Amino acid sequence: MNDYFSQAAIDFLLGNVTSLVFEDFESNLMSGDPAVSMQKLRQQAIDVSQKIVIADEHEEFVGGWTLLTPHSANTIKSVPFEEAVLLLTDSALYATRFDWNIEKVTSFERVDLRHILSLKYGTYITSTLSASQADEKRNVGFVVTYKAGTDDITRVNTRSMSTVQSRDEADLLGGTSVTGLASVVRRPVAPAPPPNRVLAWKALPSRSAVSEGHEDIRLSEIESVKAMCSEIERLVFLWQAVEPGTERKSIIESGDIIGLSEARKSTGLLEQLGHSLKKMVWA
Secondary structure, eight states, rough: OOHHHHHHHHHHTTTOOTTTTHHHHHHSEEEEOOOSOHHHHHHHHHHHHHHOOOOOTTTTEEEEEEEEEEESSOOOOOOEEEEEEEEESEEEEEEEEEETTTEEEEEEEEEEGGGGEEEEEBBOOOOOSSTTTTOTTTSSEEEEEEOEEEEEEEEEESSEEEEEEOOOHHHHTTTTOOTHHHHHHSSOOOOOOOOEEEEEEOOOOOOBBOSSOOOOOOHHHHHHHHHHHHHHHHHHHHHHHOOTTOOOOOOEEEEESHHHHHHHHHHHHHHHHHHHHHHHHHO
8 A cells, every 4th residue: 555655765766756756745645657757748738728729810829837726617725626727828818627638628718818807926825734735935826817708718628629608698598587477567687797707826846856867947836926927917918008108007916825824724634634644554
């Protein structure tokens, strides 16, 4: 039952991985295969996603990243977090769910840049079961707040990509139907505007346990998050008209998304005991 830990120790002694492998094991209770280049797999996922979800040939692809995102949409914490692909064009953001086993897009959401209201980056701790998971400097992310619009699209992929009802259509069709005399007497009520929605993203660890013979110059987690936010803001501003002489106000703010104290409060005693027992068994 301690195969994962034994393999991690063997890989470390052979020089295939660095001491970070034990930190990864403490967090995930398993170790990755040093023969598999996660960097290449993630780049392939970005390339595949770009070809599938960006249908408009007039949209210019700006960048793509692999990040962690809550399992459920429109929330900042929904266990489990899953690795997904975020694409940015000169017109929209694409939040893309990816099946890493078969290397296919399972669903995606397109958000028009004109609908983005704000960006917030900062500490984003989703678990406190290990020291690395509770590190405020390494656990960071950002949240995109946007106003849902008719230009936004949500699609799922079964065997072929099929369009799901837009949120506006779903709200209208999902309302209670009125028939008979009541439909004549009752005045039509304008649907309430949809509430603001969020896309939450957490940075992947910038350091890898795999020894590749040389150290790549990589941005830290917070540096990566800041760079992504700045690039999104730059493109959002291209769609916003500003009167001459008016100072443009930044839509980026910094602050905790989920701070350490809040994360500790939400980590239950049973979850802590379960993690400790697994460490005893697997290690």
